[in-house]
Amino acid sequence: MSKKNEKKLNKKQQTRRKILKGVAAGAAISAFPAPWVRRVDASDKILLGVPSSLSTPYGVADDQDHLNGSILAQEEINAAGGILGRELELFVPDVDKLNPESCRQTIAACIDKKVHAISNAFLFAPIPAMDESAKYKCPYLQGNTQRNATEAYKAEPEKYSHVLQTDPSEVNYGWTYPLWLQQMEKEQGWKPKNRKIHIVAEQVGYNQTILKAAKEAIPKYDFELAEVTDIQYPVNDWSPVMQRLKEVDAGAIMIDHWVASEYAAFCKQFISDPVKDSLVYLQYGPSQPEFLELGGRATEGF
Template sequence: MSPTSLTKRLTRYAKTATMLAALSLSAAAAAHADTVKIGLLAPLTGPASADGQEYQRGAQLAIDEINAAGGIGGNTLELAVGDVKDMSAGNVTSAVERLIGDTDVHFMLTGYASLTNFEIDAMAEAEMPYVLAATSQQTKDIIAPDPSKYDCCWSWTPSFDAYNTDVTSFVEKLAAEGKVSLPTKKVAIISSDNAYSKTISEGMKKTFTEKGWTITVDELVPFGEVTDWRSILAKVRENTPDLVINTDYLPGNSASFLNQFLEQPTKSLVFLQYAPSVPEFVQLTGEKSNGVIYNLLGGPLVSPKNPRADEVAKKFKDKYGVESGTYGLALYEIVHLYADALKKVGDASDHKAIMKAIGETDKQVVAGRLKFDPATHLAMQGDDYIPITFFQIWDGQRTLISPEAYKVGDFKTQPWMQ
């Protein structure tokens, strides 16, 4: 073989080796650059669909943002949605089983899926990392007896104890400041027969009684759509209370309650649990919502002291053209919790390491400083962590009026009390 022929053959071998090496590297990169699915449990249909739509929008916003920045370690995120519909046990179980059965799903999240959170046991059995954001008392009841059994699961929402106690303290503080009058210390408490609303109303009743209040109306309506509150409101008007509370969290129900209360209002302070935070509530009530107060645990802490809330709220509005309520921003942040854990661990299939990384979270989020209590897996609550926040609506805008350290406005007398 001539030197020239040998050189040509060696050149061909070198080119072939280079091509094979490149193909090998490309294949390795392709194997590494997987699509990692995030499973979302959401009531996309049914009475809570306004919340479910927010879940989906918030989670998708975060996923689009992460993918646009190159993904995580070359991995692309994709949202897989399980519609829990009316949140019945059968529909929740069906959605959970379908998503857990997808081998590409490596993380799951929700705002609320079942209200009793029974699906936590399925997540633990499947070793599926899971973060949820509601009915934290039920989460605590499941996890606290044996936290090590539930390394899977963590709650964005802190203990509901503040929901049970802080409305009483808030109203009494307003009275002490001369902003409201409490001549009788009577309260009417109306609730819905579901785990969230009932847990809160029962806690409130205990606190009000302990502080010397008289409960003049104590009503529990069946869970689901309620369009006529007039018989209950007639009882309220028979013995005018200083304070009227409705803990039904569905915005449509809460809106119809307010509209019907204002047909013949009493000079009572009105507090509505959660529902006014959903944009749909203001759409249904318009100017009638002026003055309404509500509170949140884990809601956006919109204050100059927490610019993160404004930053994420702006992203949501720019993307969808509407303002987010509580869950759009929360689900956005929860996706980023998973992204942080995946960056740290590097392998989406290492669920145990992902769970551990999520549990070690300590960061500033839209709701405040997020750190988990290892004994309950709930977010830690308090002004230095996730505070309970009180808002008042005026002209469609929600103003943070408590706690003192974060407030951006002051309580104003509700129109029907003037």
């Protein structure tokens, strides 16, 4: 064997030894509880906290999607032998996602339960939950599409180093809306009857942040914000909104809301007496299966 090939072989063997040592170390470490869980509190199972809206009149459908996915993953993982032989178990505390104290208490309940990690669809009061989780520091995966959560992390990255956010901030809904209109016009053949935009906005902070971002972006794309109509959950009757939409008669309408069932109700009312030749954009809610289930054929064309 040449010296050159001998060196290559030695290098490969050394690399392989390092990998095997690393695997052995990883397997050994996995036998111990996570550092935020005391050995006395540890069990053979891996416990995942999944805060979910179970009893509130809002957010249940959203969280059920997330919980269903978690259960599916749990069943598949356990059927395959668990995580390094340890069974995965879920702890599902009820949460009112609009109530800051409920958001905090739900994370506290996960901590009391000594969970190994937390997975949460989204909360409208993310900071109290993040602050509570910082006392414990287990991995906290959240789908909070909110700029205030990312700004909090940016300000104190060490405090929130355990928090993982799955999606970008809601500002992108607002910033990209007029860009989308421009692309519809240039590439999809949309011919707006006028350059006016009418935004219907719910009052929760999430929707108000989207509204603010849209206001900043609209003038950059040769459109005009004609009016903002405020709505407040629950919207039991869309008639006043429909009347105002007709009066403003904007070429583009944005419904800046989040509740799928109320979006479905809006669609049913809109198609019965539409604002003629207006392009209607529905933000977030239609991504939920509940929207199509409740709205049926009335949801077509939005």
